[in-house]
Amino acid sequence: MRTSLTNRTFVSELRVLWAFSKRELVVYMRYPLDIFFDLIMEPFYILDWMIIGMFYVGGLTSQNLLTIAGTGDFISYLFLGGVLMGFARGAVWSAANSLRTEMRQGTLESCWITPIIRFTIMTGRILLNFFWMIVFDLFTGTLVYVIFKPVWHFDWAALFLIFVLTMLSNYAFGLLMGGIVFVFKEVWSFRDIFTSVLWILSGTTFPVEMLPAWAQSISQFVPYYYSLRDFRAVVINGVVLPELTSDLTFLLLFAVASLAASYALFKRMERVALREGTLGLY
């Protein structure tokens, strides 16, 4: 039987979560230029894709995109893809990066023996990133709206549901990457491959119809494919919540299943690192 001197409750875990977020915030604020760069980097990242579009198309509307995806407004198409997949990238990167930093600083092992649920520790690492991503994307969205004046529709209930369900999937991918970091340590290229494959299969910057049939079949099992499809349908085409029921149901099922599977894998990889005594190594 495992005993503990501490009295763990839901409230104590919440306190830990708060402490983690506060700590991450303090570290982030320590490098004030980072906040400035993050704020302007997000618009630049999306702007680069938009200029590429304008260079090759020669205007703000693509006839080919209109034929394939039902909208020729590639500015909105690329922006919305970039926003949603920015969250996916953020979850995967923040989980991997924060664990790596702690390994390098030599504090991971001591952090890991504290009587806190692993779920809480990992959430503390991803949560603040979500918050900042929202701030940065709102800023970018405002810029895109002011500069290009696209026609956007806002069914807030639908957008909220898409966002929440996508975040749950992000969280699952973040957990999975955390487990991989435990075993393989330096994984930035794997992380990039992982996010690039998700990027391609979800149709972030192009419709998945551009992919061969076998790749399109795989796309059906990637949650972001549905998130992006619905996100664009709501904002660009004005689709409302009741029309999205089947996609949202799939997203919910995927979120639950992937969270359970990711947590199990995470625990397993953590056990491997603990057994081999490599938790504190980098």
Place this chain on the structure above:
Amino acid sequence: MRPTSLSKRSPLSEIRAIFAGVSVDLKQMRVYLLNFIGTLFVPLLFLLTFYLTVTSLTGGDLSRFHQITGSYDILAYMLVGYVFTSYVNDALFSIGENLKGMMTYGVFESISMVPLSRVAFLLMWTLSSYMWTTIYTSMILVSVWLLFGFVLQGNLPLAAFVIVLSVVALYGFGFFYAGFAIQLKGTYKFSYFISMIFPILCGFSYSILVLPAQVQVISRVIPLTYSIDMLRVSILATFPLIPTELELLVLAVSALVFPYLGYRTYLRLERRARREGTLGRY
């Protein structure tokens, strides 16, 4: 009185030290196996995304592209941009991130006391990165040849000369970053920001002629604009922005001036950090 040293320094000893540093870097790359293998696939996935996005927007109609560049070969156009971006990123990230890593590991202070010239130090931190980029650039070219039957043509010696001049000029930026990293500690975001703004302003993925006239003024004072343009001229015979002799002259002057200025800046900033006693902090 001149400082004395117990060690006997010679050009040969400096070269041995550089090779030792490179060998440490390569060993570290090999240790993180997943990362090592994954690095080979990241560029291919990026190029694939790029290609599919452009094709989905244009639908194969490259008249606009041809009108601006004088070429129909978008794959080569992208490839040249990507290869060049890799070298630029090396200059931006390798020195700054190496320094930051050593500060985090807590070894920078002791390393900076070894009797080795600063030039050797700075070369050591970038050389392995450039070597690796050259290796995987060759692998990308082989992969593209296998997948698409694409062979790099044009004036290849001139292209190689342009890359060499650009890399030497970029070393200047790298030296500057090293000093910047010692002063500000966290340079990753700054490097990341620069690695995003340069492709936009210098037109790594498109011609700068697509940018607004005011932005083009800024683009035209950055030598990297001429590096990428000259590369395209030599490989794809695209229309140059200015006469090619002038472009080469700009690159040659940059290759002479930037490393000198960057090195002086680095020495100045390192001296300041020593005086303030912040060399070992991160």
